[in-house]
Amino acid sequence: MKEITVNLGGIVPLSTVDWPGRAAIVLFLRGCPLRCPHCHNFALQSGDSSVNLHSVASKIASLVKGETIVAREPSQNSWQIDLDEAAERASNKPFVDALVLSGGEPLMQSEPAERLFRLARSLQLCTGLETSGCYPESLRRLLERDLVDKVFLDIKAALQDQSYEKATGFVGVAARVRESLMICMERGVPLEVRTTVFPEMPAASELVEITCMLSELKNMYPRSCLERLVLQQGLPREGEERFEPVSRARLQEIARSIGGWILVGVKAKPDNFFETR
Numbered sequence: 001m002k003e004i005t006v007n008l009g010g011i012v013p014l015s016t017v018d019w020p021g022r023a024a025i026v027l028f029l030r031g032c033p034l035r036c037p038h039c040h041n042f043a044l045q046s047g048d049s050s051v052n053l054h055s056v057a058s059k060i061a062s063l064v065k066g067e068t069i070v071a072r073e074p075s076q077n078s079w080q081i082d083l084d085e086a087a088e089r090a091s092n093k094p095f096v097d098a099l100v101l102s103g104g105e106p107l108m109q110s111e112p113a114e115r116l117f118r119l120a121r122s123l124q125l126c127t128g129l130e131t132s133g134c135y136p137e138s139l140r141r142l143l144e145r146d147l148v149d150k151v152f153l154d155i156k157a158a159l160q161d162q163s164y165e166k167a168t169g170f171v172g173v174a175a176r177v178r179e180s181l182m183i184c185m186e187r188g189v190p191l192e193v194r195t196t197v198f199p200e201m202p203a204a205s206e207l208v209e210i211t212c213m214l215s216e217l218k219n220m221y222p223r224s225c226l227e228r229l230v231l232q233q234g235l236p237r238e239g240e241e242r243f244e245p246v247s248r249a250r251l252q253e254i255a256r257s258i259g260g261w262i263l264v265g266v267k268a269k270p271d272n273f274f275e276t277r
């Protein structure tokens with residue numbers, strides 16, 4: 001039988017920030033075809049730390065059962081166990097109710113992603129997908145098979161070639177992201193769009209453009225389930241030259257100015273959330 005592996009960058013055993021309102025296991029799948037200049041997961045863009053899918057599945061099952069296994073950094077087929085965290089988990093026995101696939105770009109590994117979501121279904125976990133939207137065909141397949149309960153879609157700039165090339169380092173990505181967005185809208189999967197705002201991009205006019213586009217699509221597809229647009233404060237990545245991030249106050253000001261059409265939230269340090277009403 002063919003051995004299926006997953007190029008795994010790491011596991012967060014319990015996160016309440018990736019999917020607000022849920023207690024999620026987050027798997028970071030290594031590998032991404034894009035090269036965003038401020039990439040927040042730079043270390044996951046490339047490399048190989050493949051592990052057997054069955055071993056990942058049994059880790060997930062253990063975490064769901066509240067067993068004291070904490071997997072952080074997969075190194076080939078071995079796992080580091082953090083004893084302090086294991087002890088904390090043993091005392092807290094947190095309730096995990098979701099599995100989120102993140103990256104890198106999780107849909108770069110479409111077969112392992114599908115299998116992991118099927119496993120989540122069998123464990124009665126809700127399933128969330130954090131994606132850049134550059135693999136619309138894989139996204140469509142997962143949604144057609146009813147394997148994803150919520151999509152967190154990064155829209156990095158106005159969906160035009162020039163803006164998207166600046167934001168991702170590649171041409172031709174904007175059309176693929178647009179297709180992914182349309183698929184989500186058409187199928188009515190709960191959707192959170194995330195745009196990370198850096199001092200030099202996207203421009204304020206692009207944020208207006210993104211908001212107008214989302215509002216139009218929402219009206220065009222009555223089944224759509226766009227929950228909100230979240231403006232995330234872009235921070236310098238590790239090793240990058242420091243810069244002053246766009247302030248929380250400024251992001252809130254932008255959110256208020258564009259928030260008439262759709263719900264707009266702001267995620268910025270200190271770690272709390274602002275939302276237009």
Ligand code: SF4
Binds near residue numbers: 036040042045
């Ligand atoms: S899509 Fe995400 S993981 Fe890929 S390069 Fe951009 S920021 Fe990094």
